[in-house]
Amino acid sequence: MAQATHRIDVPVSVDQSKCIDGCTLCVDVCPLDSLAIDPETNKAYMHVDECWYCGPCAARCPVDAVTVNIPYLLR
Amino acid sequence: MQIPPLSERRELFCDVLVIGGGTAGTMAALTAAQHDVDVLLLEKANVRHSGALAMGMDGVNNAVIPGKASPEAYVADITTANDGIVNQRTVYQTATRGFAMVQRLESYGVKFEKDEHDEYAVRRVHRSGSYVLPMPEGKDVKKVLYRQLRARKVRSKVTIENRVMPVRVLTVNGRAVGAVGFNSRTGEFVTISAGAVILAAGACGRLGLPSSGYLYGTYENPTNAGDGYAMAYHAGAELSGIECFQINPLIKDYNGPACAYVANPFGGYQVNADGNRFVDCDYWSGQMMAEVKAELDSARGPIYLKLSHLPDATISEIEGILHTTERPTRGTFHAGRGHDYRERDIEMHISEVGLCSGHSASGVWVDETAATTVPGLYAAGDMALVPHNYMIGAFVYGDIAGEHASEFAHGAVREPLPEDQIASAHELIYRPLSHADGPPQQQVEYKLRRFVNDYMQPPKTERYLSLGLESFERMRGDIAAMGARTPHELMRCAEVTFIRDCAEMAARASLARTESRWGLYHQRADLPLSDDARWFCHLNLKKGRSGEMEMLTRPVAPYIVPVPGFDRPDGVENEPATPGELAGAWA
Ligand SMILES: Cc1cc2nc3c(=O)[nH]c(=O)nc-3n(C[C@H](O)[C@H](O)[C@H](O)COP(=O)(O)OP(=O)(O)OC[C@H]3O[C@@H](n4cnc5c(N)ncnc54)[C@H](O)[C@@H]3O)c2cc1C
Numbered sequence: 001m002a003q004a005t006h007r008i009d010v011p012v013s014v015d016q017s018k019c020i021d022g023c024t025l026c027v028d029v030c031p032l033d034s035l036a037i038d039p040e041t042n043k044a045y046m047h048v049d050e051c052w053y054c055g056p057c058a059a060r061c062p063v064d065a066v067t068v069n070i071p072y073l074l075r
Numbered sequence: 076m077q078i079p080p081l082s083e084r085r086e087l088f089c090d091v092l093v094i095g096g097g098t099a100g101t102m103a104a105l106t107a108a109q110h111d112v113d114v115l116l117l118e119k120a121n122v123r124h125s126g127a128l129a130m131g132m133d134g135v136n137n138a139v140i141p142g143k144a145s146p147e148a149y150v151a152d153i154t155t156a157n158d159g160i161v162n163q164r165t166v167y168q169t170a171t172r173g174f175a176m177v178q179r180l181e182s183y184g185v186k187f188e189k190d191e192h193d194e195y196a197v198r199r200v201h202r203s204g205s206y207v208l209p210m211p212e213g214k215d216v217k218k219v220l221y222r223q224l225r226a227r228k229v230r231s232k233v234t235i236e237n238r239v240m241p242v243r244v245l246t247v248n249g250r251a252v253g254a255v256g257f258n259s260r261t262g263e264f265v266t267i268s269a270g271a272v273i274l275a276a277g278a279c280g281r282l283g284l285p286s287s288g289y290l291y292g293t294y295e296n297p298t299n300a301g302d303g304y305a306m307a308y309h310a311g312a313e314l315s316g317i318e319c320f321q322i323n324p325l326i327k328d329y330n331g332p333a334c335a336y337v338a339n340p341f342g343g344y345q346v347n348a349d350g351n352r353f354v355d356c357d358y359w360s361g362q363m364m365a366e367v368k369a370e371l372d373s374a375r376g377p378i379y380l381k382l383s384h385l386p387d388a389t390i391s392e393i394e395g396i397l398h399t400t401e402r403p404t405r406g407t408f409h410a411g412r413g414h415d416y417r418e419r420d421i422e423m424h425i426s427e428v429g430l431c432s433g434h435s436a437s438g439v440w441v442d443e444t445a446a447t448t449v450p451g452l453y454a455a456g457d458m459a460l461v462p463h464n465y466m467i468g469a470f471v472y473g474d475i476a477g478e479h480a481s482e483f484a485h486g487a488v489r490e491p492l493p494e495d496q497i498a499s500a501h502e503l504i505y506r507p508l509s510h511a512d513g514p515p516q517q518q519v520e521y522k523l524r525r526f527v528n529d530y531m532q533p534p535k536t537e538r539y540l541s542l543g544l545e546s547f548e549r550m551r552g553d554i555a556a557m558g559a560r561t562p563h564e565l566m567r568c569a570e571v572t573f574i575r576d577c578a579e580m581a582a583r584a585s586l587a588r589t590e591s592r593w594g595l596y597h598q599r600a601d602l603p604l605s606d607d608a609r610w611f612c613h614l615n616l617k618k619g620r621s622g623e624m625e626m627l628t629r630p631v632a633p634y635i636v637p638v639p640g641f642d643r644p645d646g647v648e649n650e651p652a653t654p655g656e657l658a659g660a661w662a
Pocket residue numbers: 094095096097098099100117118119120125126127128132133134135136137239240241242275276277278294295296298299300302303331332336401402433434455456457458464465466467469
């Protein structure tokens with residue numbers, strides 16, 4: 001199948017300057033498993049646009065690095 | 076990733092297997108642990124923040140508290156709300172055991188609202204009884220439960236595996252003997268041998284497509300794709316009332332509860348665009364949903380949850396609940412649009428369709444011991460047919476399932492697992508890897524669920540339902556072609572198969588019930604009347620011997636409590652339960 005890539009505005013953002021190297025708390029709790037650690041930077045980010053805008057990721061983060069926005073289509 | 080060979084698998088062993096660690100599943104595991112069995116709790120997410128309670132709960136919707144309400148009145152209310160088609164014995168359990176469950180949760184550290192006399196401050200939202208009990212610190216429910224699960228005594232009995240997702244229950248000679256699934260992070264293939272299996276995998280929340288078009292912007296936690304319904308079905312269990320859809324009135328676009336259960340006791344209520352009330356009761360029933368839809372479709376739409384008339388302090392109190400618990404991003408949503416409850420009432424709409432017995436009455440057929448029609452297989456929570464069971468009912472039935480599954484497991488003879496079923500589950504899980512460039516899950520799922528919206532949303536008709544069924548048959552081909560590259564994508568692909576199975580069940584059941592029933596939930600535009608002579612019965616379905624879906628009916632069991640103002644069309648006499656006959660009967 002021919003493939004195309006397109007940009008998507010994902011709802012959850014992680015402040016890379018705050019995120020702690022080695023921490024995985026938000027990644028651990030996300031019900032949809034939509035967060036991951038970038039192997040190059042060791043920081044968390046949203047790897048898929050799958051989100052219930054529920055909030056455990058932000059609630060668990062010890063340094064308030066996670067912002068949960070409403071997914072663009074609902075905003 | 077590569078497809079692992081069939082023989083390369085992690086083999087797990089337990090007495091009681093619990094699938095889904097949400098509300099019902101955590102309680103089932105806690106109770107089973109008290110019955111001296113080894114429990115394995117498998118959760119596709121992480122038990123700490125999974126399921127409907129991921130961020131807690133605003134309150135208890137259906138607590139029968141002594142002195143505030145009676146079990147008989149509750150059972151009668153639920154019977155009326157379901158047009159009489161209920162097995163009262165199942166509802167009676169929730170009615171009589173709910174109070175002990177509230178106390179058990181309290182002993183764990185969950186806080187319930189009390190008045191100045193230290194009595195439970197129940198509120199009235201239902202037509203007659205007062206069953207709504209606010210939870211001032213409801214955001215911590217799951218935290219409290221998790222602490223219990225990890226307490227030393229329980230820990231030695233309950234093994235938790237997060238990110239492991241079963242896709243099929245295994246059976247030998249018609250009895251549940253385990254399950255098969257995979258790890259959605261590593262892709263590892265997993266088989267489980269169990270003495271008894273409890274399905275607690277939640278509602279089928281990813282059936283209809285929300286009007287936003289966002290796949291995961293569902294009312295239900297989108298992890299609940301209908302996994303439990305599909306697993307029960309393929310294990311041979313009967314499902315019931317699948318034509319009785321779940322549809323809820325929600326904050327438009329946000330698609331979460333506003334919610335009348337919270338705002339009502341503070342003086343909030345639903346109005347149409349003219350500012351007039353149009354429902355005489357804010358209890359979520361099919362009848363109410365029909366009234367909501369009629370209003371939305373009329374010149375009096377849209378509809379709103381009205382709060383702007385309330386004093387500032389009251390609104391702050393409501394915000395204190397709505398913006399911190401259950402769906403805490405409600406505040407983010409309103410702020411993003413610059414809306415404030417003080418100035419602007421909340422625009423509401425109705426949700427996508429789903430299957431759920433927590434809110435409606437569509438689920439796996441269970442009796443009052445949480446047993447399904449498959450020996451050794453139990454079901455609890457939103458996926459198990461105990462109408463309008465909500466959170467307390469999920470806890471009560473989790474408890475009941477934990478107890479009865481443990482008893483069953485004690486006596487169960489352990490069989491070797493069926494290799495043919497394991498092989499077909501392996502095929503189901505890993506097939507998308509063999510043609511990774513096939514259509515991606517997002518597109519396949521979007522299309523499938525758009526067909527659900529196009530053809531299944533009430534009012535239903537035979538023509539539309541038949542076209543729906545045809546579409547779902549055609550989607551088998553799309554699903555077989557779907558491609559994936561990672562374990563995460565495999566999880567989503569497996570979920571699409573569950574959604575398709577549920578869509579087919581919903582279409583077939585809706586076609587079979589040739590009448591209208593339960594307000595909007597099963598409104599047939601081509602058959603607008605109820606046909607009591609034929610249809611005062613449960614419509615069940617199961618996988619027949621040939622693999623085809625079979626429909627069957629079951630009579631409504633004799634009532635155990637009278638229902639004021641309701642005459643059974645079949646004239647069957649009531650049979651009151653003898654005292655103590657139902658476990659945990661009202662003390
Ligand atoms: C937004 C919202 C608000 C609500 N508000 C209230 C309220 O205020 N009061 C009230 O009484 N009730 C309320 N309810 C209803 C109540 O929360 C539910 O009835 C109850 O929590 C259902 O429990 P459950 O265990 O069946 O499902 P859940 O708690 O959702 O648990 C199901 C679990 O199964 C897991 N799972 C699914 N598939 C698989 C699989 N294949 N393998 C492994 N795990 C799997 C999921 O990840 C999830 O953790 C609300 C529900 C929602 C969605």
